[in-house]
Amino acid sequence: MAYREKKIDHTLIDCETINKxxxxxxxxxxxxxxxxxLYFICVLKGSFVFMADLVRExxxxxxxxxxxxxxxxxxxxxxxxxINKDLxxxxxxxxVLIVEDIVDTGLTLNHLKSLLTTRNxxxxxxxxxxxxxxxxxxxxHVDYIGMExxxxxxxxxxxxxxxxxxxxxxxxxxxxxxxx
Ligand code: IMP
Ligand code: MG
Numbered sequence: 001m002a003y004r005e006k007k008i009d010h011t012l013i014d015c016e017t018i019n020k021x022x023x024x025x026x027x028x029x030x031x032x033x034x035x036x037x038l039y040f041i042c043v044l045k046g047s048f049v050f051m052a053d054l055v056r057e058x059x060x061x062x063x064x065x066x067x068x069x070x071x072x073x074x075x076x077x078x079x080x081x082x083i084n085k086d087l088x089x090x091x092x093x094x095x096v097l098i099v100e101d102i103v104d105t106g107l108t109l110n111h112l113k114s115l116l117t118t119r120n121x122x123x124x125x126x127x128x129x130x131x132x133x134x135x136x137x138x139x140x141h142v143d144y145i146g147m148e149x150x151x152x153x154x155x156x157x158x159x160x161x162x163x164x165x166x167x168x169x170x171x172x173x174x175x176x177x178x179x180x
Pocket of ligand 1: 102107108109153154155159160
C-alpha cells in the first residue's frame with residue numbers, strides 16, 4: 001500500500017491565516033494589474049488549491065491554464081525541466097503570472113520562468129502561497145508571497161507527501177515517526 005498513515009504533529013498554518021493572505025494577494029494583484037488582463041498558470045499539481053482560491057479574489061478579466069513539469073532525471077541540481085503538459089494557448093503579448101504552491105530551492109521555477117520568457121509574454125511574474133527562503137539555491141525574484149515558512153517539510157493545502165495529504169484544508173507538519 002502506498003499510503004502509510006503518518007500522524008499530524010501540529011498545524012503550522014490554519015485556514016483563517018490562509019484565507020487572509022489569499023485575500024491580500026488578490027487585492028495586491030488586482031491593484032497592480034489594473035486595466036490589464038491576466039493569464040494565470042497553475043504549476044501542477046501542488047498549486048491547484050491555491051490557484052482556485054486566488055483567482056476568485058481577482059477582480060480583473062483573466063484566463064487560467066495548467067502546466068505540468070518535472071526535473072529531468074539525474075538533473076535535479078540544475079532544475080532543467082521536462083514539460084509533461086504544456087499550456088493550451090499562446091502567452092505572447094499576455095501578462096502572465098506563474099502560480100506556485102511553494103518555492104523551495106527555486107531551481108524548477110527559475111528554469112520554467114526562462115522557458116516561458118522565450119514565448120514573449122508582455123510580462124511574467126511569480127506568485128507563491130509559501131516561501132522557504134532559507135533553502136534557496138538560485139536568486140529568483142518572487143513577486144507575490146503568501147507566507148514565509150520555516151525549513152520544515154509541510155503538507156496540506158495542495159502540498160503532498162508521495163501524492164497524499166493535498167486535500168487537507170490547513171498546512172500541517174507530520175511527525176517524524178511512522179509508528180503510533
Ligand atoms: P524547488 O523550488 O525547485 O526546489 O521545488 C519546489 C517544489 O518542491 C514545490 O513545488 C513542491 O512540489 C516541492 N516542495 C518543496 N518543499 C515542500 C514541502 O515542504 N512540502 C511539500 N512539497 C514541497
Ligand atoms: Mg510536490
